[in-house]
Amino acid sequence: MGGLLRNIIDITPPLRAASAVFPGDARYEARTTFAMGPGCPVNVTAFTMSVHCGAHADAPLHYAAGAASIDQVPLDDFVGPARVIDVRGASALVGPETLAGRLEGVPQRVLLRLTDGLDPDVWPTGFRALAPETVELLAAAGVRLVGVDVPSVDPETSKDLPSHMAFFRHDMRILENLDLSKVPEGEFELIALPIPLEGLDAAPVRAILRSLA
Template sequence: MKRLWDISPTVSPASPIFPGDEPYSLRWTAQLGPGCPVNLSALTMSPHVGAHADAPLHYANDAASAAEVDLDAYIGPCRVIHAIACGPLIRIEHLMHAANALPERVLVRCNERADETWNPAFTAYAPETVEWLAAQGVKLIGLDTPSVDPADSKTLDSHQRLLRLNLRVLENLVLDEVPEGDYELIALPLKLAGACASPVRAILRKA
C-alpha cells in the first residue's frame, strides 16, 4: 500500500481556537451498563476547530454552505510546498522554487512544528499569492495555520479572493512530517446543512 500522511490534528478541549470561538467538548448521553448496550456521546464545537474546510458561507452571506460545496477540489493531485519561517505572509516568491506545473491543489507548510496553543502571530496568505495561484489553475489552497488571513484582519482580503476566484481552502493542517513534493489529497468536508465550515480528516497519499 502507498504510505499515508495524516495531516489532521487531534481535536480535543485543548485544541487552539480563535478567541471567542466555541471549543470542542464531549459529553456522554448513554453509557454501557445494565439496561444499556452502547456508549453514546454528544459533541459541541465550532466547525473551525482542528483541520477544516471553510465554506463560502463563512465569508459571504447567501453563499454555499458546507453541505453545498462541490467535492472535486478536496480530492486529487496536490503539491506540498515548504515556506517555513517565511514571516507573516506567504508571498509568491516563497513558492517559486516549487512552482513548475502546479497541480490543482497546493498546501503550504509554514511551521517547523504546528502550534499546540493559540498563537495570534501565525502566517497567512498574501492576497496577491491567492490571485497568482488561481492564475496557475489551482482550485484549492491550504496551510498549517488557523487562517488564510491574519488574526487581526477585519477585511479578510485573502478570504474575499477565495470567494471571487471560486477557490476552496483547508486550514489548521499538520504538515510537520510531510516532505515537499507531490501527493494525492483526500480531505472531504462533512455534509453539514447550513454550516459555515466543516471538519475534515485530511490525509495525503504519495503520488
C-alpha cells in the first residue's frame, strides 16, 4: 500500500497477480521472456492486464463512444495542487451534502477518501461511489479532476453511469483505485500521469502526493 518517502506519499496500490479487477475483466499476469544466466545478461518480463487494473485514469472514450482516448487527454489536469477530503461514511452514494462548506478555495484537483482502506487483492463488492449531484457540485466549484479510492465513481451495478456522464458533460478527469488510507486531509501537489496508450480508454498511473510544506 501507499507509503511515505521524505515528502512524497505514494498513493498507488501495488500490481500483482492477486490484484482484484472488475468481475470478468482481464487480470494482471506477468511472464519471463528472458532470464539472466549463461548466455543471457538480463532479465526481461512481459505483462498483460486491463487498463483499469490498479490506479488508473479514465479517458472519456471509456464511457462515451467516439470521445477522446487517453493519449488525447491534456496532461495538465493530472499535475498540480490538490485537496484531499475525507468523506467516509455508511451511505452507498457520497452526496453533495458531504462537501458542504469544504470547497472554499478548492484547487482544480480533489481526491475523495471514501473508505477506511481496501485490500487490493479483494474485489470490494458494494463499494461506495459518487452521486452525480456531487460531481455537478465539484464542477461548479471549478474542479477539473476527481480521484477516488474505489474502483469506480459509479456503483459496480450501474448500467447508465450517471456520474461518469456528469464528468463527461464538464470535461473533467477521473482517477480511480487510489490508496488514500495513509493520507490526511489537506493540501498537496498531485502527480498522476497516465501512460499515453494510443487509442485506449484508460491507462495506469503512478500517483503520488507531495507535501506543500
